[in-house]
Amino acid sequence: MRLRLAVALFCAAASLFAITRAEDPYRFYSWNITYGDIYPLGVRQTGLLINGQFPGPDIHSVTNDNLIINVFNNLNESFLLSWNGIQQRRNSYEDGVFGTTCPIPPGKNFTYILQVKDQIGSFYYYPSLGFHKAAGAFGGIRILSRPRIPVPFPDPAGDYTVLIGDWYKSNHTVLQAQLDSGRKLPFPDGILINGRGPGGASLNVEQGKTYRLRISNVGLQNSLNFRIQNHRLTLVEVEGTHTLQTSYSSVDLHLGQSCSVLFTADQPTQDYYIVVNTRFTNPVLTTTGILRYSNSAGPVSGPPPGGPTIQIDWSLNQARSMRTNLTASGPRPNPQGSYHYGLVNTTRTIRLANSAGQVNGKQRYAVNSVSFVQPDTPLKLADYFKIGGVFRPGSISDNPYGGGIYTDISVLNADYRAFLEIVFQNDEDIVQSWHLNGYSFFVVGMDGGQWTSASRNGYNLRDAVSRCTTQVYPKSWTAIYVALDNVGIWNLRSEYWARQYLGQQLYLRVYTDSTSLRDEFPIPKNALLCGRAVSRSS
Structure with missing residues (x-):
């Protein structure tokens, strides 16, 4: 039975990707999603496990690989996985958020067919429904360069995934019920490193060798700072972009962000924090793991090293110092600087302001005053089957208007091949973090206060980092440029998880009249159908 299933999956995948390059390899995964007891902060919780693991297994791939991931939902509730940073070129049906993909019903399975087309770098996957992310089922994704593509640093002696994030002792069902009742969540209870609490995580190294850490903030609420006692961290990659190799004592990662750093085990042989x-x-949550040298002469000593100042300026200056390595190759052999984004004229400016408030006495969060509510049918399916009444393109304005919060199914219409300037305005006292599915974008500017057209004078139009998640500091703005070269309906959301759950998200509908396979793949033959699309045929 399993053999027949594998053959069927291969044939389905091969037929879908026949229009891509036939020599691109396939990688097959079979994942069982179950509940299980976990104890990351010393108390029993109900976690979401993948093949019995918390966190889930890493996905190791190479540029252009085809990933065939068969997910069996053994829960008593629906389930979906999404792939943070994987662009799903021409294939938003596989994106794994409810706006594009029907959930996997309890007791059923679904096979994701993904291609990591023209991508390299460090990313992660996570469960996208409800508040499942607070229970696990997340893991790292690494996309290596093809052997013939040069990488701007020597192969490290080891390559580690490091998943960091704040965590609650309460089960995800309790947290979700609290949000559903209209209340805010409390401050988290702790921080995890690779699913382990204080002192639980460790990395083994040999003196004199250099290692790569792929770090992702998979948490729910807070920006985090990462550091290793007595060791410098050299930034080399941010969400698929090779960066200038800048050395830091510590690195800030905001919600949803990923990066790669190199460090050399150049200290005396002992353990380090x-x-x-x-x-x-306020308060500050801190956790520790152990960097363990082989033949270590002793345990960690002294207090853990302190972090950077709590002032925003330190973090802002570090963010501005992260630049693209223009001469390095990306997923293709041509240099990353070959695309001169600063010379392209923007065709539209969209200003998005986040806000908090109440609707009918319950806590909600909004973008341009619209608090997103989930439709009864995935937007992509409604679009494909031409099902009216599910959503209205243009149901959210290009600019904030300052009115009270109201609920709607927020969809921005945009033309295929447009070149957008998007400005995120954060007038609140929290650090905001925004992620756009389906794309990478150039972070051309960030500063305090209100954005104005004069702010463009300070844009970095030469070597800004291209990434998929960006922070916006309190009472500040961040501006991005994005080339809309990927047809589909794509989620733009706050990575502050309670906020996105209570409405701080929208969908960008990148549309073309063309039906060419060069622009978009057809709906998958195995697509799950739900809502008003349930009686349609794929």
């Missing part, structure tokens, strides 16, 4: 703490919070 790995430290992660929350940023811009």
Whole structure:
């Protein structure tokens, strides 16, 4: 039975990707999603496990690989996985958020067919429904360069995934019920490193060798700072972009962000603290892991090293110092600087302001005053089957208007091949973090206060980092450029998880009249159908 299933999956995948390059390899995964007891902060919780693991297994791939991931939902509730940073070129049906993909019903399975087309770098996957992310089922994704593509640093002696994030002792069902009742969540209870609490995580190294850490903030609420006692961290990659190799004592990662750093085990042979703490919070949560040298002469000594100042300026200056390595190759052999984004004229400016408030006496969060509510049918399916009444393109304005919060199914219409300037305005006292599915974008500017057209004078139009998740500091703005070269309906959301759950998200509908396979793949033959699309045929 399993053999027949594998053959069927291969044939389905091969037929879908026949229009891509036939020599691109396939990688097959079979994942069982179950509940299980976990104890990351010393108390029993109900976690979401993948093949019995918390966190889930890493996905290791190479540029252009085809990933065939068969997910069996053994829960008593629906389930979906999404792939943070994987662009799903021409294939938003596989994106794994409810706006594009029907959930996997209890007791059923669904096979994701993904291609990591023209991508390299460090990303992660996570469960996208409800508040499942607070229970686990997340893991790292690494996309290596093809052997013939040069990488701007020597192969490291080891390559580690490091998943960091704040965590609650309460089960995800309790947290979700609290949000559903209209209340805010409390401050988290702790921080995890690779699913383990204080002192639980460790990395083994040999003196004199250099290692790569792929770090992702998979948490729910807080920006985090990462550092290793007595070791410098050299930034080399941010969400698929090779960066200038800048050395830092510590690195800030905001919600949803990923990066790669190199460090050399150049200290005396003993154990050293790995430290992660929350940023811009009172109180400050801190956790530690252990960097263990082979033949270590002793345990960690002294207090864990302190982090950077709590002032925003330190973090802002570090963010501005992260630049693209223009001469390095990306997923293709041509240099990353070959695309001169600063010379392209923007065709539209969209200003998005986040806000908090109440609707009918319950806590909600909004973008341009619209608090997103989930439709009864995935937007992509409604679009494909031409089902009216599910959503209205243009149901959210290009600019904030300052009115009270109201609920709607927020969809921005945009033309295929447009070149957008998007400005995120954050007038609140929290650090905001925004992620756009389906794309990478150039972070051309960030500063305090209100954005104006004069702010463009300070844009970095030469070597800004291209990434998929960006922070916006309190009472500040961040501006991005994005080329809309990927047809589909794509989620733009706050990575502050309670906020996105209570409405701080929208969908970008990148549309073309063309039906060419060069622009978009057809709906998958195995697509799950739900809502008003349930009686349609794929």
